[in-house]
Amino acid sequence: MSFGERLKEYREARGYTQEQLAEIIGVAKTTITGYERGNRAPDVKKIKRLAKALGITGDELLDTGLGQNETPLYSSGAMKIAKDYDALDVWGKQALRELADTERQRMEAEARFLDDTEEPVAKAPKVIPLYLFPAAAGYAAPAFGTDFIPLALEKNDPQGADFAVRIQGDSMEPVITDGSKVFCNHDPLSDGDIGIFSVDGGEIVCKQYHYDSALGMTYLFSINRDRSDADVVITSSGGQNLVCLGRVIVKGRYPLPGEW
DSSP states (O other): OOHHHHHHHHHHHHTOOHHHHHHHHTOOHHHHHHHHHTSOOOOHHHHHHHHHHHTSOHHHHHTOOOOTTTSOSSOHHHHHHHHHHHHSOHHHHHHHHHHHHHHHHHHHHHHTTBOTTSOBOOOOOOEEEEEEEEEESSSOOOOOOSOEEEEEOOTTSOTTOSEEEEEESSTTTTTSOTTOEEEEEOOOOOTTOEEEEEETTTEEEEEEEEEETTTTEEEEEOSSGGGGGGOEEEETTSOOOEEEEEEEOOSSOOOOTTOO
C-alpha cells in the first residue's frame, strides 16, 4: 500500500474529508489531494502534523515496519488510561470519551492557527510613543505635550517600555549620551534608579534619584559628576513639586555619588 493510500484509509477511518484534514493541519485541500494521489510528498513536519491529526504515529503513517517491541504502539500512560477505562461504568466511560474528544478538538483548533511551515503567526510589535521634545539631561526642557511619533519596539528593545524620550545634554554620560533615546516604564522608583522628572510642573530632567530620609531631602543627581552643577535638590520645606514621569530602563544599577 502506498503512502497516499494509507493516508486516505486513515483519514476516512477518522471520518475526515480532505478539506477538513487540510484545515486541521493548515494546508490547502489540493495539498491533501496531491498526497493521496501520489503527486506530491509531505516533508517531516507535515508527516508529524498528519499523524497527530489522525491519532496515529508517524511510523504507522509511513509504514516503516517497526514492530511493537521496537516502538510501542501506545505509551505507558495510554495503557494505564485504557486499563482504567475498562474498569469504569457506562457513565464514566462516556465522560472519559467526551473529555478526550474535547481535548482533541482543542488541539485541532490550535493547529489551525499554524501556517504551512508550522511556525506561529508572527506577533505584531508593541508600539509606544517616542516623544519628539528632548528631556533635559542637565538643562530644563519643555513640559510633556502631545508631540510624538509611534515607535515599534524591535526585538532587542525592552518590551516592558511604556514610552521613549530623546535626551538632551551630557550630564548623564557615559550611561546616557546626548541625543540618545531612552525607554521608560511606570514602575516605582528605587534608590539609585534613573528617571524622567517634572520639577514644579515645568522643567523636565533626566536624573538619578536619591532620597535622604534623615534629612528629608530628595536629590536628582547627574551621573557625570563634571556636571554636578546640573543636580537638583528638593527639600521638604522648599515648596517645590516633584513628579516622576517614568523610570528609565537600564541594565543594572549605577552607584550614587559617594558610593564610588
